[in-house]
Amino acid sequence: MTILAFPRVAHRYLDVDGVRIFYRESIPAEAGPEAPVLLLLHGFPSASHQFRRLIDAIGNHYRVVAPDYPGFGHSEVPLPASAGGTFAYTFDQLADTMEGFVKGLGLDRFVAYLFDFGAPVGFRLATRHPEWFAGLIVQNGNAYEEGLSEGARDFIALRPEQPDAEQTIRDLLTLSGTRFQYETGIGKPExxxxxxxxxxxxxxxxxxxxxxxxxxxxxxxxxxTRYGEWQAWLQQHRPRTLIIWGKDDPFFPEPGAHAYLRDVPEAELHLFETGHFALEEKLPEMVPLIADFVDRTWPMPG
Structure with missing residues (x-):
């Protein structure tokens, strides 16, 4: 009987500017302290738990770090500024917190996995600290106008002063709205x-x-509004990039994946017949691509 090696996964908290941030971190027994580092940045409305199976699959070979943003998962939920608190729930603030998280852990080089919300958070970090990024794995994380579906455009156009705009958003935060995000575009529901x-x-x-x-x-x-800035960063730095994309994503359709090739022509692109949460259905196909990419991207140059 073959005994498969699985990683030990630690579940920890780190204080970042007074906010208690939860994170998962694999302890790679096979690779040891010199293991390649992956930073997994999750999407909406999820948290680091969305990467549990991926961490089990690769965490014995790599140091995999997956935090929950403030207000998500097991992380602290500071009172929003909009409700009388002091914490502004903006993407700039999420990036500020993740920047503090990375510094707090002493990470100075990693391959970043950008999914959904992880793309705007990750690209903000990249423009601030390009030296941190050994490579990018982009999975249904958009940075291009053509990567927005009509439904996504309508949603993004909502403003607080519009009648029923907030209710439209809250309707997406229901069980039916959350389940829709997982099920739409899926090939094999089982x-x-x-x-x-x-x-x-x-x-x-x-x-x-x-x-x-x-x-x-x-x-x-x-x-x-910052897509142009991120595209310019990609053009300038030409990071090693792997694009793995569920092409039937109702929010970020297939053209958003192809668009990356304009700015990073050397990027590897793999499309899958699935939806937004592509890892849920296509993990067995994606893991070998991720592992091969990390092995070829690491160690850091110099």
């Missing part, structure tokens, strides 16, 4: 575990959790 959307909804339904998501939704347009 491969989609219900745990993902169930756990996401558990956190969304906790007291004080929905207002941060409303605030972030109203701030999403700030990402679109």
């Amino acid at each position: 491969l989609l575990a219900p745990d993902g959307w169930t756990l996401d909804q558990h956190f969304l339904d906790q007291p004080g959790r929905k207002q941060p998501q409303v605030d972030l939704a109203f701030d999403y347009h700030s990402n679109v």
Whole structure:
């Protein structure tokens, strides 16, 4: 009988500017302290738990670090500024917190996995600290106008002063809205575990959790205005890039994946017949691509 090696995964907290941030970190027994480092940046409305199977698959070979943003998962939920608190739930603030998190852990070089919200957070970090990025793995993380579906454009156009705009956002924060994000575009429903959307909804339904998501939704347009800046960064730095994309994503359709090749022509592009949460259905196909990419990208030059 063959005994497969699985990683030990530590579940920890780190104080970042007074906010308690939860994170998962694999302890790679095979590679030791010199293991390549991956920083996994999650999406909406999820948290680091969305990467559990990926961490189990690769965490014995790499040091994999997956934090929860403020207001997500097991991280602290500071009272939003919009509700009388002092924490502004904007993408700039998420990036500020993740910048502090990376510095707090002493990470100075990693391959970043950017999914959904992880793209605007990750690209903000990249423009501030290009020296941190050994490579990019982009999975349904958009940075191009053509990568926005009509539905996504309509959603991004919502503003607080518009009638029913906030209710439109809150309708997406329901169980049916969360399940829609997982199920739309899926090829084989029997491969989609219900745990993902169930756990996401558990956190969304906790007291004080929905207002941060409303605030972030109203701030999403700030990402679109910075697409040009991120594209210029890609052109200038030409990072080693792997693009793995569920092409039937209802929010970020296939053209958004191809668009990266304009700025990083050497990028590797792999499309899969699945939806937004592509890892849920296509993990067995994606893991070898991720591992091969990291092995060829690491160690850091010099």
